[in-house]
Amino acid sequence: MIELSQTNEILDMFDVMGRVEAGMQQFLTFELNQEHYGVEILRVQEIKGWDPVTPIPNTPVHLCGVLNLRGAIVPIVDLRLFFGMPYQPYTKTTVVVVLRVHDVTQRTVGIVVDAVSDAHNVHPDEIQPAPDFGEQVSTEFITGITRMDDNMVMLLDVDKLLNSEQIG
């Protein structure tokens, strides 16, 4: 696990390194209830610490509220609650990952995760399709599964996950 202050530096460095290794896909990984997830790094707009948000009445429980992000009103989604995991109070390492979502128009949405782990280069061959759990577990947001440092990482499809219907 790394400190938040370092993550943006990693993002910057990664941007440079990423161009060198052609054919590789790049993912930002984060932790959620001891599970590991990854999102395409090109979709990450910024990573910031938790700031209090303005709640919006009569919206789903996973929608924390909206935040002023340099003049833009950005909705913040608690990914734990969104996935039906138990609620955890926000701490110093609680991180908001601000993502660019291609919906009907391009939108900006923030997700609250337990902590950001690392940035990884993944070769497409290393990505396996998501296992089929049948009706039990919804895997429609998961594009694939890969292995990083002995951890299984679920790669998320940002557009399917955070479209306006889903976040409600």
Next chain:
Amino acid sequence: MSIDVSQFHQVFFEESFEGLDAMEMGLLGMQEGAADSDDSETINTIFRAAHSIKGGAGTFGFNQVSAFTHGLETLLDQMRNGERDVSQQAINSLLRAVDVLREMLTAVQQGVAIDEDSATAVSLEIEALLQSGTPAMADLETTEPAPTQAAGWQIHFKPHPHLLQTGNDPVRMLQELAGLGDLSVTLDNSALPAFSDLEPEDCYLAWTLTLRGDITREQINEIFEWVEGDCDLSISPLEPEQSAEVETEEPRTEDITEPPAPEAVINPAAEPKKALSETAMSSIRVGIDKVDSLINLVGELVITQSMLSQLGENFEVSRMQQLIDGLEQLERNTRELQEGIMRIRMLPISFAFNRFPRLVHDLSAKMGKQVELKLSGEQTELDKTVMEKIGDPLVHLVRNSLDHGLETPETRLANGKSETGLLHLNAYHQGGTIVIEISDDGAGLNEEKILSKAIERGLVASDDNLAPDKIHELIFMPGFSTADVVSDVSGRGVGMDVVRKNIHSLGGSVEVSSRAGAGSTFTIRLPLTLAIMDGQTIQVGDQRYIIPLISIIESVEIKPGTVKHVTGKGEVYSLRDEYLPIIRLYELFNLTPRSEKLEDGLLVVVEFEDRKVGLLVDELLAQQQVVIKSLESNYRKVTGMAGATILGDGTVALILDISGLLALYRNPSLVRTLKTIRAA
């Protein structure tokens, strides 16, 4: 090297639509048959507009548009040169052509198929006009009704001596011509002086060219385009008897129905119509003076900023006054800058008014009424967004006045009025609002008819004794129409309620005043802008919200004994002689209030569509101007919220939408259960 011209498309469309508006205005202003200086200037304007649309469309490869405009241009050119009388028939055809062009351009802009049927119909109409043409000047050689694809062309080309100095070279032009077809050249060097008198930079030669082949006049014109003023040029079709020589200025009568190049035709089957809501990015033109004043303001802001940062570097308490002064200056700069930026979005209302001369012209002809349209206050400015949204309600009100308000000439004469009815559109600023008035000197609202209709529909009881004002208000009720005959203009019963709703959604209001026999006046009041509004910050629990100041009537403390209960659940507050439902905002928003006791809070009385309700809040905070930000741009529309704004401390506050709150209040199932999960 190729240039991506698509980046200029937007500009082309904007200019073309402006040009079309200008054409329309000009055509409407033209009097039949009159060819005085005023009119010829108008025709010139119309011609220029058509000409630039044609040129632009050609450049960008919108061949259908340019082909269509070509016939139009020819007709206008004849009118401009006085070769053709300006007949009402021609004006009507031209107006229809303007409509078709507008549709074509819209279609091209949105990438959908052009409706070729209407285009063909109108272009045939124009061609018929051209063919039937009775040129006004008798001495003019008859126009060539034959198609352009003559067997060939005879060209007499005599450059003026200075032609070479303009950088043009006849040799190149001859080569170009030779590229078009079979060219035979006869040189006329009779003007060549003796060698000693020869000026090496002058051109003394002339040519007679015979060009055979399937060539259009256009192609030849194009080659000589740059030397038009620098030579004697005559081009005539090659025919068995070469009679009339046709001057270059001659009206051209090419086959305008010639099918456009296939690549420009968009296959309607392959390309399904895109949703119209997908409008192209819009832009506005801003006067340079507005930009200059902004630059000045920013300059002042920079000075203030550097003054303040200097002060901050070595600050002592003794310099407090300087700091206060500096901050005041900063506030003034910011406010001026804000106003300056807002002015950029402001456009004169003439943009909305300009469509009415045409509308009134068409409708009054259709209904057999004589109407004089008077526009005033066209320079009154309002926000572009408001302007776009006020268009339809205005059209509706104008149509109504024409249809219901103004009488037929016979009725008017019988009532001792002049035959021509007056319709007056007026706009002016009043405080922070813009007022638009639509008045007519027609019959006025028929109170008896409205009342009987309202009783028939069960909107009012038959024994209600309504004041005239209240009766007039009834026309804004849903499903209300008193038109005896449902026409295609009005009378379908969808109308005034929609107008009122649209105007309300803009944060405005509409009223009517009427006097039987003397006419009626509709008064619309609108906020100058939608981007900024005056708001009242309120506190509910630990949250702050903004209520639009325009909806607030008053705020009252609740005294014990003024609250009554209805069926044990609903609470009403008796304010003077009215009973207002009390909406506890904390219940609607699932918040924990400071106190649930009504006496500890304040009641903010708000009005929506003539209904008053009281909103229970914990506290009133500051009144301030807020910049409205959309929740939809990154999230979605939220019932009860009109948007959000950013407060001075950088946090987000939601702006309440009174109509949405009422919907939540009436339908509690929309209110979600408390977010207990995070209370832990």
